[in-house]
Each structure stands twice: as C-alpha cells, then as structure tokens.
Amino acid sequence: MVQLSRRQVLLATGAAAVVSLTGCGDDGPDKKDLDRNRAGAMEKYGVGDQFRATEPVTFSILYNNHPNYPLKPEWLFWSELAKRTNVKLDPVAVPLSDYEQKRSVLVSSGDAPLIIPKTYHPQENSYVSSGAILPVSDYLDLMPHFAEKLEKWNLKPEMDTLRQEDGKFYLLPGLHEKPWQEYTLAVRTDILEQLGIPSPTTWDEVYTMLKAMKAAHPDVHPFSDRFGKPNPAGNLLNMLALSHGLPGAGWNYQATAWDAGAGKYVFTGASEQYRQVVTFLHKLVAEGLLDPETFTQTDDQARQKLASGKSFVISTNAQTLVNDYRPDIAKINPNARLKKIMFPIGPAGPVNPASRLENGVMISSKARENKNFVAMMQFIDWLWYSDAGQEFAKWGVEGTTYTKDASGRRAPAPDVDIVGLNPKGTKHLQKDFGFANGVFAYGGKLDLVQSFFSPEEMEFQREMNGRKPAPWVTPPPAPLTDEEREQTTLWATALKDYVTQNTLRFALGQRPLSEWDAYVTELKGKNAQAYTDLVNKAYERYRKNHG
C-alpha cells in the first residue's frame, strides 16, 4: 500500500479545490456541450420567431392554483399552446395558499418539476447553494427574446440585483418595459368637495387634508389603513419610505438599504429616512388623523370602517378600489365617491419608485440532463418573453377570446369578460379559458401591461410614468456567501422584530421620539452594525470580482 505523506494529501486537496473552483467560471466546460439535449429544439430560433418543437414534448411545471380560477384541463390555453408550440405542460397543482411551502419541499427533496414559476426574488437564494436550481444566466444564448428585452429596455442594472456570489443569476424574472406603481391612497372625493380642498399631491398635503377632515368630523380617524401583512402597516410604511427615497421598508422589509449618496448600504430601520417616516406617522397618530388600529387590524376591518364612513382614506391598488371599496360603500352611502390619488410626493421628489422586475421562473437543475433541455429553454423564452407569447398568455386567441382594432387596441370578445372590461360577457377569460393566468402572464411592453387598465387607471399610470424613475430602487449587487447568509439569517429575525416593535412604539407615542438615538444604539447591540458591515463587504467583494 502506498503511504501518503501529509504534504501530498494537502497538495492533492489543494489541487482539487483549484480544479473545482475553475469549474465555476461563467463559461464552464459544461455549458456548450448541449448536443445530447437538443431533441425537439428548433435549429434556428431567433427574435420574432414562433417557437414550435420539432417533436411533441412534455414538460412538468409547478402550478400555482388560484382559488378564483382553479385549474381546468379543458382550458383553451392548454390545447392552443400545444397546437402552437407542440409542447404539453404537465402541471403539479399546488394551492396558492401554501405554494411556497410545497415548492420548498419539492425542491429540497429533489422531486421538483422542471419549470418552477411564481418565484419572487430573493426566494431563490435559499436554493442556490444546494445546486437544485439551474444558473439560468449561463444559458441566455438559448433565449433570444429574453436577451433582446434586457438589451432594449436597458434592464442590466435591475438584473444585477439578482446575481449571486458566483456572478450568476438563478431566476428568470418577469420584465416590464416601464415601472408600474400599483399602490397609493384612495380618498373620498365627496368629502374633499364638501371641505373645498383639492386632491393632495404630497405627503404634506395629505397631512393638511387629514387635518381638515378631522376638523369637520372630530369623531372619526380620517385615515384607517389595511395591507398590514406580513408587517404591521406594511403598505403605508412602504409608500412613505419610498417617497423618502428608502426602498425595502414596510411589507417587503429588508434589513439593509442602498444609500446612493453615501455609496454604501445602511441599516434600514436605523436610517435617517426611516426616522423621518416614523416621525410623520407619529404626528398623524398623535393628532388623531391616523387610526391607531391601522397597525393591528385586519384588511376586512379597515374595509368596514371605510364603507361605514368611519374613515375616508385607505391604501389601494387598481383592483381593490374597483372590486372592494366602491361596491362596499355604494350599498351604504350612494353619494360617496372614491378616487385613487396620485402617489404622494415626499422628500425624494416626484419619482416612480416601482421596480421593473416581477416574480419569475426557476428551472430545476435536473432539466439540464433532459434531452429536451434546449427546446425547453426556447419554449420558456417564447411563452414568457416574446411579444407573441405574452400576448397569447394574457389575451388568448385573436377572434376567439379577444379582438384587435386597426390601432392595435385589444378588447375582449363579445361573450368574454375580464376585470370588468365587458360585464355583459358570459364567459370569463381566466375561469373559462385559462388566459391572463398569474402563472404565465405578466410584464411585457407598456401597451400590453396597460391593456387591462380602466381609463381611470390609465390616467394614473400616465402621470406616474411622467415622473422620473428612481435609480435607487435597484441597488448594486451585494450577494452573500452561504456562511454569510446563514449568519445574517440568524441576526435578521431578532432585528426585524425589534425594528417593527419600536416603529409601532414610536408611531403610537409609547416611546418618545427623543429616544431615537438610544434605539439606534440598541439595534447595534443586536448586531445591526455587523449585519450592515457584512453586506458592505459583500458589495465591495462583488465589485472587485465581477465589477
């Protein structure tokens, strides 16, 4: 038997490590060797081409089953898709209520379908280290439409936010041509008219408006808000923080936020902007303008207050205004009128703070070994990223589910309804045909995104698009290593709880704002500083390695 000296063993281990590290480069040896995976793929597939597999193929897909339009195998979507692309999708139907949990179990147990849609960044992070999902950035040459949209819409900075420590990204996000700000406030315009005040445009004017409402109706809290999950007053905090130039506070709370001025990451809950937001909230609560129950009540309770005239202002998006608030209130007070106001402007100026990325698709690493791998990537590219595929997924089949006039304006077919565009329609685009399905249809060109909008919402979006985009909503990449991620996860929960808890105490006046500095010090005691340093270190490291 050959005796190995300790030195030889060390040397061998070192060499092996070097070999495996070099294997991680962007152009790994694995990448180009796709000869065995081309079955069914199109020889030539480029921008503008209709994808069609050269032989019938089937791909398994995780399917997020929406309670409002439960999966039906007889949907026109499936048959038409097969007709156009020669692809049959084999859905694993998971109830929307627990989609993430099942996805997690399936991916971790190695039993995941090939295509895993409806993944919101950064949910994919936790799967990266296990190698269970595919670094899709290695295969963009198979996806001409995706690559073209990145290029044409200049989405590189946004895509960089998805990159992991190895410089690759693992998620194919939905892409929007223009940012789309959905949420803002809905206001009772009949009350505004009674009081003779104009619709507010800034947060200061919102304050003045609430003040006037309170003066006229001293027994109500004029503003009682909803969308308090998963974080209390999540949407309100988020909107306020965005207008102060701070992304990632509120319902999508992130521990650190990018401070463009300083060129580094700061701790969200200790930042100056966050202090201003909390101060503003405190002012609203202290003067009886904001219902303190905003931080604890359910959505339904907030709706009830608005409907019964116990409040006049509430957070909204286009759907909740039309589907919830207006019908609710119409039954009780036919004279009440509600309107979505422009996203209030704060110290950050008139910006459109929405991101242009959407939830997206992950691909199981097992797909790489599949003989139809190339065809699958082409198929995904066509369905989710080509103009034709996006139009198909959203509107269906021209002449059957929708019509298009000379100017290119789409309208539902006479017997089809969707989002109330054609209330006389007896069939529903989602329920009866399977189109406009959240799993397949999102993002795209401005005119496609807006094709479902009511004239009212178009007006809102036109004005929002007139505002300048906010570069600070796309922070530079600062991907953590596995160990760092584990470390930060350990810190994150306690920190987040502490921030939430103190946000409420400051806002509700249970803790005086003069103690803000003490609060920041307490956060440091809970590793807020160490957390921020780690992220800044990752940012520097990424810049050096991939910058």
Next chain:
Amino acid sequence: MVTPRPTRGYRVFQAVNAVVLTAVVVVTVYPFLTIVARSLSDNAAIVSGQVNLVPRGFNLTAYRVVTSDPAFWISYRNTVVYTVVATLISVVLTTCYAFVLSKKHLRGRTALVGIAVFTMFFTGGLIPNYVLVTSLGLKNTVWAVALPNAINVFNLLVMKAFFESLPVELEEAAAVDGLGTYGTLLRIVLPLSKAMVATMVLFYAVSFWNSWFAAFLYMDRQDLLPVTVYLRNLIVGASDATQTGGGLGSGDDIVQAAATIQSVTIVLTVLPILAVYPFIQRYFVSGIMLGAVKG
C-alpha cells in the same frame, strides 16, 4: 325515600357551575353562529360589519354558488373517502397494537411501548418523510394520507390503559373455553370495548376530516385534494393574493372570495362532523373515563 336537601354550599357550587359553563358555551357557540349568520347574509352587509348573530339581507345565493361548483364536491368526496379509509385503518391498527401492549406477559413489551412513544417526541422531519412516501410510490394515493399517520400514540396509550383495566379472569375463562388470541380479541374484548372503539373512531375521524397538510403535501393534482385544502385556498389564498402586489402584474382580477362564500364553505365543511358528535357523545364520555380511571 327522601332525597336529602342539598346543602347551601352545594347549591352555590351548582350556581357557579351553571354560570361558568354557560359562559363557555356562549364563547364557543358565538363564533359558529356568526359564521352561519354570515353564510345567509348579503355580502355588503358583512363587509360593512352589520352581521352578528342575525343574518342581514337574507339570501341563499352563496349556498347555490358553492354547491354548484363541481370542484367543491370533488374535494368533498375526497374528504369523505380519505376520512373513512384512514379511520378504518387507524382504528384497526391502534386496537391491535394496544391489545398486544396491554398483555403484561408479552416479552419486549417495554421496547414496543418505547418505540411508539419515541415517535411522539422525535420525527424524521418534513423532507425525509416526503422522500420516504414518494419513493414508496404512495404519492397521489389515499395511502399517503392514511398510512403515515395511522397510529396516534396518544390514542394508543389511552386504549392500552383501557385494555389493561379489563379483568384478566375474563380472558382466562375465554382461553379455557378454547378461544385463541384472535378469538379473545374479537369475541370477548371488542364487544366489551364498544365505548372505547367509538371514542377512537370519533377522535380519528375528526382529525382526518380536519387535516389538510398531508394531502396538500402528497397530492399533486387538484382533483385529489380534500375540502379542507379547498377551503384553505379560498380563505388564506384569497387574502394573500391581494397582498403579493406584484402578482397582479397580469391584471389578475383578484377579487377577495366574498365573505359569504367563505362562510358557506366553512358551514358545509363542518356540518357532517358536527352531525356525528351527538351520536357518539355518550360513548365518548364513558370511553374516555374508562381509560382514565384505570389504577
């Protein structure tokens, strides 16, 4: 015979008892009645917070909507099938195991009890369980729901205690008369244990009727899911969908499942199991007592 006059202390006790128990009943029944009232009300009345115990804007539209949804009935049928099959398996296995464990002369009895109790405190974890069930080929079958949770250790121990309380002489007599082990169990022990078995049936049936997680985990097709998952998706899903803003990107028309529809589904889901209770109630009390008082 003259019944002795109840003492003053006893009367006070009774009064307090009545008050406390009435309070408990009110607290328990109130939410249920609210749900029933909501299921019969107009959606707008619910949203504006007018419905408490009396339905406002009485109508049965929601019942018609829910009962005309084929997906609801498919899930409902699944729930019935899963509950019946799983309860049957569970009761048979639990009875057999408990009977064996109740025999003092059984060698390795402590080890067998230990094995069972061990699973009360330690589990393999979600993913290993999933991998096991999947590789056994149980996925998408009723067995995935029925087999992994077939024996509930708590129920097992209750039943074991009950069997231990039966007089040994009874079985000795049966043996003298020529009955074997199975004969003893089937002809002597089980007929004496009707109350116990009925209690077990109730326990298992309720837990399988209400359970959703196993089915959610192991069923990949919509038409295999039980009504609890259907209901959960309707309630949790609908309110979550409004939250995850980005999802609306497609113009998903997300309408929160109307409050009435939710209530109707809740009522229809609990109704059968509620109807079973009164019939098993009398066994239930005696069954549990029998197990408990064993010295």
